[in-house]
Amino acid sequence: MAQLFPYLPFHENETPASWAARLSVLHGCPSPRTFLSDQGIAPSDLLHGRRAVIDRLCSAAGQDAEAVWRNTASSTGYQSFVLRDERIPASMMVREETRFCPLCLLEDDCRADNPGIARQDRLSWSLRVVTTCPTHGLALIHRARDHRDNMRHKLLVHVPERAEALLDLARTGLHREPSPLQSYVLDRLDGRKGPEWLDGQTLEQAVKATQMLGIVMAFGTSINLGSIDRDGWDLAGRSGWQWTSAGKAGLHSAFDTLHVLAMDRGQGGQNYATVFGQLHRWLLEPGDRSDHGPIKRLLRNYILRNMDVCVGRELLGERVPRRHKYSIQSLALEAGVHRQTLRKILVERRLITHNDTGKSNSILLVDVKQGQDAAAALNRSVPFVTLPARMNATRPIVSCLIELGYLTPLFRSQGENKRDKCGFDSREVDFVLDRLHDLAPEIPHLPVEWVTLTQCTKRARIPMRDLLQRIFSGEVKNIGRAEGDQGFNALRIDI
Known part of the structure; x- marks a missing residue:
């Protein structure tokens, strides 16, 4: 194939279609379509970036094909292209309008008398994410096209301005730094x-x-x-x-x-x-x-x-295979408990802060495990008034256990008789009793001189609170209960 003369170099920033348009002007063809047809190239093949077409055009123009191929968006199927090993959908490319920087075109015009030969359509302008000229910090100007066929000498047709008119466009345009996203895309295409x-x-x-x-x-x-x-x-x-x-x-x-x-x-x-x-x-x-x-x-x-x-x-x-969070409302519905009571327990356990008091139960969230534990405790709750009978203890003993922290209210009620209004986890009650029974084992024949807790406090002149604390800390050694008896009233101590 005879090479075209004179030689027109491909610039590293332009598109193959731009170079073909400049070649057509240089060689006196009325349109790029005619020029490509003369070279045995279908314009659609060039637009789709067929490698064989790029090689044929470069061979005719005496141009190294790799430089042109580097700037070629090659179609890989429906609405999909590859550019420099990056997959790019058609939606990321600009094909329905002409975009340009007037200062770039002004610089092109200064390099040759004929702007049709000098003006280059930059590769970056064909990417939708690029909205600012990275060289001049000027927002790109958009000119609509009626049809893809109107690509014929498009920079001449759609940008007829020259010299001072281009400067006017630059002066009235929006000046800004390129966005970091735009810079990232261009850097990535350059391999950075x-x-x-x-x-x-x-x-x-x-x-x-x-x-x-x-x-x-x-x-x-x-x-x-x-x-x-x-x-x-x-x-x-x-x-x-x-x-x-x-x-x-x-x-x-x-x-x-x-x-x-x-x-x-x-x-x-x-x-x-x-x-x-x-x-x-x-x-x-x-x-x-x-x-x-x-x-x-x-x-x-x-x-x-x-x-x-x-x-x-x-x-x-x-x-969704499993939950990670509950709202108070959804947890209360699932567990079958009163949501306001559940909320009080969650506040008591510091799973919800007091700063959230103004928020509704539908937006306050709690961890699944912690929330389920709190709801289960509420379902197991027993009121204070039932504890003396359940633990076989006097009311003062139960009160001392609460003060010492061995029994923890599920939530703190306000007002008088507040302990009568709050519940206790029955599991915790059973744990206290089991621990007590371990410390005070059953003794088949209790010595008659051993006394009850109340008698011990009177004879030893020790407060009930201190006596209970010593028992649970293991300081009281001679302690037991009759066979079959349980609870605090069943305890006997060697005074």
């Missing part, structure tokens, strides 16, 4: 490493997770995605970056922030579809779409560990 969590997923997953998290962080969870313009998506990428670039810890902090905001708005904080809004809806998209990446698992685990999710419910595509 970024944050570990983002590098561990596909480019699409990294970009989409950052943008969707940024959407709800910047605009709220109920935002209508259709109302977000290009600058809004740029802001979303900037907002999401501070969380996703920090990896799993950053994602967890973001979820925490959204959770707190929902509760501050009075939305309860337990309806995860409301708490996470558009982020949750995006992760629910049908399975025929691409994999959402690790953010889906991270959010699911966060919801399981920080929200009241019942067993068997479908959560982000999977059934």
Whole structure:
């Protein structure tokens, strides 16, 4: 094949379609389509990045094919491309409009008399996530196209401005730093490493997770995605970056922030579809779409560990096998106990702080194991008035056991006769009795001179409280009870 003359080098930042358009102008063809046809190349094959087509064009133009192939987005099937070993969906590429930086085009125009030969369509401009010129810090300008065929000399057709007119566009344009997400994408395509969590997923997953998290962080969870313009998506990428670039810890902090905001708005904080809004809806998209990446698992685990999710419910595509948290309301319903009484027990056990007194039972959460233990204790509870008979003890002895901490009220009642109003875990009562019986074993023939607890306090002139404490600490050695007798009144002590 005869090589084209003169030689027009491919620039490292441009696209193959841009180079083909410049070649067509240089060689006097009315359109890139005509030029490609003259070389035996179907324009659609070039747009789809067929390797054989790239090689044929480079051979005709005397150009090293590897440099061109490096900037080629090659189709791998329906709406999917590969660029520099990165899988990129068509949705991440710009094909329905012309995007440009006026200062870049001004620099191109200064290199040749004919802008059709000089102007290059940068590879970065074809990526939707790139919204700012990384060289000049200028927001890219968008010009719509009616049809893909209108790619013919598109930078000339859609950007007729020259010289001073381009400077005017730059002066009136939005100046800003490139977003860190945009910089990450371009660096990754150039082979540079970024944050570990983002590098561990596909480019699409990294970009989409950052943008969707940024959407709800910047605009709220109920935002209508259709109302977000290009600058809004740029802001979303900037907002999401501070969380996703920090990896799993950053994602967890973001979820925490959204959770707190929902509760501050009075939305309860337990309806995860409301708490996470558009982020949750995006992760629910049908399975025929691409994999959402690790953010889906991270959010699911966060919801399981920080929200009241019942067993068997479908959560982000999977059934919930077991609970991690209960709300007071759901725990009370499941255990069949009064929710306000259960709440008092949870406060007493410091599973709920006094700072939460103004929050409803439907949003206050407790660990499954600790909550179930508290509810079980409430179901086993016995009132104070039944303890003397149950423990075969006088009321003062029971009171001393409570003061010493051997018996703990499930919750502290307020007002007079408060011990009459609070219950005690029967399991704890049985434990105290078992311990007492171990310390005071049955003795077949008790000496008649051994006395009861009450008699001992009178004769030895020792308070009941101190006597009980000495017994449970093992200081009282000569102590026992008659065969078959149980409880405190059955004790006999060698005074």
